[in-house]
Amino acid sequence: xxxxxxxxxxxxxxxxxxxxxxxxxxxxxxxxxxxxxxxxxxxxxxxxxxxxxxxxxxxxxxxxxxxxxxxxxxxxxx
Amino acid sequence: xxxxxxxxxxxxxxxxxxxxxxxxxxxxxxxxxxxxxxxxxxxxxxxxxxxxxxxxxxxxxxxxxxxxxxxxxxxxxxxxxxxxxxxxxxxxxxxxxxxxxxxxxxxxxxxxxxxxxxxxxxxxxxxxxxxxxxxxxxxxxxxxxxxxxxxxxxxxxxxxxxxxxxxxxxxxxxxxxxxxxxxxxxxxxxxxxxxxxx
Numbered sequence: 001x002x003x004x005x006x007x008x009x010x011x012x013x014x015x016x017x018x019x020x021x022x023x024x025x026x027x028x029x030x031x032x033x034x035x036x037x038x039x040x041x042x043x044x045x046x047x048x049x050x051x052x053x054x055x056x057x058x059x060x061x062x063x064x065x066x067x068x069x070x071x072x073x074x075x076x077x078x
Numbered sequence: 079x080x081x082x083x084x085x086x087x088x089x090x091x092x093x094x095x096x097x098x099x100x101x102x103x104x105x106x107x108x109x110x111x112x113x114x115x116x117x118x119x120x121x122x123x124x125x126x127x128x129x130x131x132x133x134x135x136x137x138x139x140x141x142x143x144x145x146x147x148x149x150x151x152x153x154x155x156x157x158x159x160x161x162x163x164x165x166x167x168x169x170x171x172x173x174x175x176x177x178x179x180x181x182x183x184x185x186x187x188x189x190x191x192x193x194x195x196x197x198x199x200x201x202x203x204x205x206x207x208x209x210x211x212x213x214x215x216x217x218x219x220x221x222x223x224x225x226x227x228x229x230x231x232x233x234x235x236x237x238x239x240x241x242x243x244x245x246x247x248x249x250x251x252x253x254x255x256x257x258x259x260x261x262x263x264x265x266x267x268x269x270x271x272x273x274x275x276x
Contacts, residue, residue: 002184011258034194035186039178039265041198046265049205051233053214058109062123067101070130074092 001029006036010043082146086137100133104147107235108154114230115158115223117215125157132157144244151245155227162223171220176263197272210271217267225260232257 006029012018013026030036058066088096105126112125132153140149179187186193204210218226224246231242232253239257243250 003186004180004184007178007262008258011254011261038194038196038198039186041196042269043261043265045198045200045205046261046268047233049210049214049268050218050229050261050264051236052206053211054110054114054218054230054234056110056113058106058126062109062126063101063105065123066105066126066130067097069127070097070134071092071094073131074089074097074134 001025003036007039083142086140089134090137104150110234111154111230112158114226116161117219121161125161128157129154148244152247170222173259173263176266178266192273195269195273213271217264221260225256228253228256229260
């Protein structure tokens, strides 16, 4: 397994959808490859951070404006 | 499904309670996807308005074969991409320019300190600081819109690959490929960001 091949399967590895033999080959590669260990660690952290940063609630003022806008439009057309 | 179809009919008739129900179930998710694709608060608000009007006015076109949330996500994606049209060249970078480079033998290419950089132990308070959030958002801005949409549905909303594919009208293989490439492009940018601060 090369570094390129190891990186290609990281998403499946993190989702536990990689076949067991492929997991074994990846883990053997990771055990001897510091750059790929760093890559896996930072890839996982990237997924978590990107998810957390964009997990925003709709602002209350926007929700109120949306409610008012829709009620007005829907009653006009109903 | 019957429950959802009935809810949409009541919404189309201007029922305020139905509007509250639909908003409670879907407004935040629509907003996140709209904001994720447009990267702009004002555009996202217009998209959200368009989406809910479309849901109310075209509720008969919801066939009930897919989940209501998938139908709504598809409407959102179309509206957000329309809003985004013409702005694409502003910030977005071709994805290949953001992906890791490799030597012919399969080893990573580039600056050794970046190849070995492991910022994953950075404390949560630093990773989620205002400065770090700005860096993550700037990195997301540079992704093509279709890739950002997959990141929102998978890594923000926690949908499965199958649910994201149904919501975007794409195959599971396309969703998986875009997600992996998007994460790699984000990781590359964040590694440059954190390495320059180490």
